[in-house]
Amino acid sequence: SCAWRSVRRAAARATGVFIAGIEHNRRSLARRLASADALVHGGAAETFGLVVAEALCSGLPVIVPDRGGAVDLAHPAYGETYRYGRVDDLADAMRRLVVRDREGLSVAARAGAHRVRTPEQHFTALFGIYASLEESVPLRRAA
Numbered sequence: 001s002c003a004w005r006s007v008r009r010a011a012a013r014a015t016g017v018f019i020a021g022i023e024h025n026r027r028s029l030a031r032r033l034a035s036a037d038a039l040v041h042g043g044a045a046e047t048f049g050l051v052v053a054e055a056l057c058s059g060l061p062v063i064v065p066d067r068g069g070a071v072d073l074a075h076p077a078y079g080e081t082y083r084y085g086r087v088d089d090l091a092d093a094m095r096r097l098v099v100r101d102r103e104g105l106s107v108a109a110r111a112g113a114h115r116v117r118t119p120e121q122h123f124t125a126l127f128g129i130y131a132s133l134e135e136s137v138p139l140r141r142a143a
Contacts, residue, residue, distance in 0.1 A: 033058040038097055044068040044084040047126065053116040059106040063093045073116065078109035 011017045023029040039055040041064040049069035055062050056073060064070035065084035074081050080097045082089035097105070
């Protein structure tokens with residue numbers, strides 16, 4: 001897509017930025033995660049937060065938006081959050097993270113991996129929330 005090409009061009013001009021894209025090789029993914037300083041997540045539409053779960057299991061600190069599935073796995077012990085859509089907030093979150101103790105963040109991230117649920121567990125809970133909302137706020141049906 002046009003937006004994806006734009007992101008890749010911007011990353012190519014930046015120092016120290018790598019856009020991984022889809023990685024199918026588990027060993028390669030593990031090496032990339034282990035060599036990173038942090039995972040910066042930009043998506044607010046993701047419902048599960050799989051990439052954040054993978055980062056935590058690898059001991060990688062995270063920077064996530066305050067919306068979407070990624071924030072469900074966020075915790076101050078191993079990461080930072082920022083207001084979605086606010087590049088200044090993202091920059092502040094990145095500055096806060098890089099001055100923190102990297103080894104302590106990694107230990108906390110691995111410990112925080114206990115918060116990771118299977119997709120089945122996650123979606124069972126999510127659909128339970130939807131059902132409770134439907135009960136408390138009846139949906140209007142088209143006439």
